[in-house]
Amino acid sequence: MDDRALPDLSAPASPDAALTFLDSAWGWLLSSGLTIVVILVAATVISAVTGWLIRRFFRTMSQSSARLSTVAGSMTKRDSRQAKAARSRREQRTETLSSVARNVSRLVIWAIASVMILSEIGVNVAPVIASLGVVGLAAGIGAQTLIKDVVAGIVMLFEDLVAVGDTVDLEYATGTVEGINLRVTQVRSLDGTLWTVRNGEIIRIGNFTQGYSNAVALFDIDTEAEHATVTDLLQGVTDEFVADPAWSDRVTGDPAVSGILGVDGSRVQRRIVVPVEAGAQWDAEQELRRRVRAAFHEAGVAFAQPRFSDTLPK
Template structure:
């Protein structure tokens, strides 16, 4: 209270003047720094989006030209899946690149603001080397995760929407960044796996999927009728545009694989566009069940373990 009482009117106005001068100089500068950072972040983000969109569009055009000239992989469903794959990769790389750019831009802006506030940034800049070394030693796991994430993204090992097996988790990829990959399991659990811990990666959404249906058929069934029923299902699938868009080529049926006293086995395989193999498997099973019932073909009864 005494300090306030001793403060003269002139000193109070002087303090207000100094604060006003600081706001008009340094304050405006800080505001400009923030505004410029926002503009740069927006422009860099737009450029990154443009670069990866161009990459995606160029890849799509080249792929279409290759299909026309070479007539390789003429299947429309497979071509659409490849195009969707390129789009997913472009979106994933763009998101990761914008995150890195944001960290760099705002770090520079923060150092510049500290300078305007009056903090001597020279020691901060000089100590970055030492801090970087210490951080490198103490954050080896983080650096390992980031490097693994960069490799995963740029080598297109995984993208958002893929169905993958990361050894520790299996499911649909919901998020990929430089440090972790998040996978939604079939039971709804969201698994977060550090990129540096991914040693073995199985991607069900790359290349071709394979629908695999194994049949246990009653040993008394006529195998010729079984073959006719299987090919009737194949013919029905060929005439169904919905399913032929998902199947690459034609399904194949094996001969008799194994025989015992109560059953014998046949196997059906069909190449599909990525990620659709399970849908095709369910449809083949459904159609086989109907066709077998129509022709009086019995599936083998389940085997029971006899108690001693």
């Protein structure tokens, strides 16, 4: 083998070659490099401004809705309480929608900036975009479940079906909503379990804390109790409950004391229904039961004893 054919690696680099490389690098920095810096700065500024505009838009929309739904000087204390709850829910919904919109806009802006930077580096972006289109089509076909979840999440957010803090029944899980996004809804059940439900699998939603609720208290009364006496006691307890300042602001409608709902050999069933603000029904039911128990004890009216079949293990 002829050693003269091999390059002399020990020879120093040519000054002309080094200068040529430096000139090329400097030229690239002054052209494409500067363009990339401008793209990065512009993307950062546009992202920040767009986020501020989106936040300002949703905040203005929420404040306008609050002004339209408020009649100055014509609201009672109860109406004011309900208006405050509605305003809190609007603000919560506005923040959720604003956050989703900002994330989507940020993703779009930086995706466009990335394509522009690749073009400045010298990458032919046309095949890349075409490939992304094919990959996106394939991913869309394979990710139909994910797309279904996202679409369902968007509908839930815009229609205000569920919000963080609501107590809901999603068929698969019942409890308090701790988190909701475009893909899943997280619900904390009464025993502390955190359930994660895909939005696309939610067929029905029962919201216990939206609008108003009914406090429903059922009573099993001894068959020997006088019907008129029981009616007077239940009506008296209900009237006192509604007139109590601690509860009057939370009552949203006229209460109802039922007649005899059912009779068997050991009990007569009666019921009290009081419309209250959303989320207050459980406390109101406990208070009604406590007051009815005290009134019955004072009047000597007995509750029904549990039937033998009710005490058997199931």
